[in-house]
Amino acid sequence: MNEVTIVCCYNNEAMYNDFVNTLKTQTCGYDLIGIDNRGNKKFTSCAAAYNSVIDDVKTKYVIYSHQDILFQDSDTLAEFVSYLGRIKRDDILGIAGVKFDIPGTITNIMHKSNQTGKIIPAGRHRLEGDMMICDTVDECFFGGYTEHFKTKPFNEHICNGLAHPRVELVAPQGEVVAAHDHILSGAYYGLAVLRL
Numbered sequence: 001m002n003e004v005t006i007v008c009c010y011n012n013e014a015m016y017n018d019f020v021n022t023l024k025t026q027t028c029g030y031d032l033i034g035i036d037n038r039g040n041k042k043f044t045s046c047a048a049a050y051n052s053v054i055d056d057v058k059t060k061y062v063i064y065s066h067q068d069i070l071f072q073d074s075d076t077l078a079e080f081v082s083y084l085g086r087i088k089r090d091d092i093l094g095i096a097g098v099k100f101d102i103p104g105t106i107t108n109i110m111h112k113s114n115q116t117g118k119i120i121p122a123g124r125h126r127l128e129g130d131m132m133i134c135d136t137v138d139e140c141f142f143g144g145y146t147e148h149f150k151t152k153p154f155n156e157h158i159c160n161g162l163a164h165p166r167v168e169l170v171a172p173q174g175e176v177v178a179a180h181d182h183i184l185s186g187a188y189y190g191l192a193v194l195r196l
Contacts, residue, residue, distance in 0.1 A: 002029040004081050005059045005146070009035040009049040010067035022071040028078035031059055046139070047154035054149050063143030083131065084143060090152075092144045094137030096123060106132065 006023065010016035016034060023032065033056060035049045043049040050064055061084045071077065080093075087093050096107035104124025111122035 002031050002059055004028070004061040004063055004077075004084070004143070005031040005033060005057045006063045006065055007033045007035065007050060007053060007057070008065045008067055009037050009043065009046050011037050011041075012067060013038065016067045019065070019067050019069055022069075023077070025074050026071060026077040027074050028081055030077060031057075033057070045156055047156045050149075051153045051156065054146075054153065057146050057149075059146060061143055062146045062149055063141065064139070066140045069141055080141075080143075084145075086131070087144065089145045090148050092137055092142055092148075093131075094134075094142035095140065096138035097132065097134030098136045099132070100135045105138065106134065107138070 008016065008019065010019075013036075020032070020034075023030070033053050035043070035053060037043050037049060043052070046064070054062075061081060063080070063084075080095075084093055095109055096105050098105055102125060105122070106125040106127050107121075107123040108127050109122055110119050112118070113120050
């Protein structure tokens with residue numbers, strides 16, 4: 001049995017298929033729940049979509065992902081899952097975060113610039129070290145213990161369009177595919193932890 005389920009609510013099938021194809025390159029086993037929100041727009045927020053499938057998650061951990069995530073290295077997911085094993089039950093682990101006393105996003109991921117189309121660091125600050133306690137995590141790729149999300153569902157009034165408060169996204173450097181906004185690499189220098 002796999003340890004992690006990845007949940008992705010998508011509204012662009014081609015982008016979702018690219019996400020799934022890079023996910024297939026991962027060495028770590030996973031379950032995948034894709035929520036198709038294209039034509040009928042059944043869900044008005046990711047919070048509502050995520051809450052609708054949480055009872056279908058049977059793994060120890062759950063990760064929520066945007067459709068525009070690409071995995072650069074084959075061990076990226078395995079590395080993220082290993083970090084999940086190091087957090088507390090009610091912590092939320094993300095690839096980017098914000099501390100209220102440090103202006104700007106803290107992360108090591110890369111993204112495609114809207115202005116130039118080039119792959120650049122996405123965030124004002126790079127995370128040095130292992131993991132950092134943050135005040136918020138970015139909703140592009142985050143997760144935790146499934147039991148946490150089953151007992152504390154997303155608040156659909158507070159999160160009425162995005163899964164968590166929006167901050168700019170980022171990832172580690174290396175060879176990247178520039179077709180999407182967010183590129184994840186296995187070379188994490190650290191991850192953001194929201195301690196609840």
